[in-house]
Amino acid sequence: MEANVGKTDKMIRIAAGVLLLSLAFVGxxxxxxxxxxxxxxxxxxxxxxAYKLLGVNTCGK
Structure with missing residues (x-):
């Protein structure tokens, strides 16, 4: 598995994941x-x- 998620994308995913999980416990x-x-x-x-299927790579070299 070659990395295809960049730094900014990673931070957005973490924020979105925490936000969505909070809906299960707090919201x-x-x-x-x-x-x-x-x-x-x-x-x-x-x-x-999904990025692999679509050919997207936000990870820098």
Whole structure:
């Protein structure tokens, strides 16, 4: 797995993941908030399968 998630993209994914997870615990307490795990995992492993399929790479050389 070659990294395809850059620094800025990683920060946005972490923020979005935390925000979505907060919906499961603090906000309306909906189970849909657990979808926030996906951007968190992709941020921490620096790889996004959707980016691979689309040929996108935000990671610098």
């Amino acid at each position: 309306p307490k909906t189970p849909w908030g657990f979808i926030g795990v996906v951007p968190l995992v992709t941020a921490f492993i620096n790889f996004c399968p």
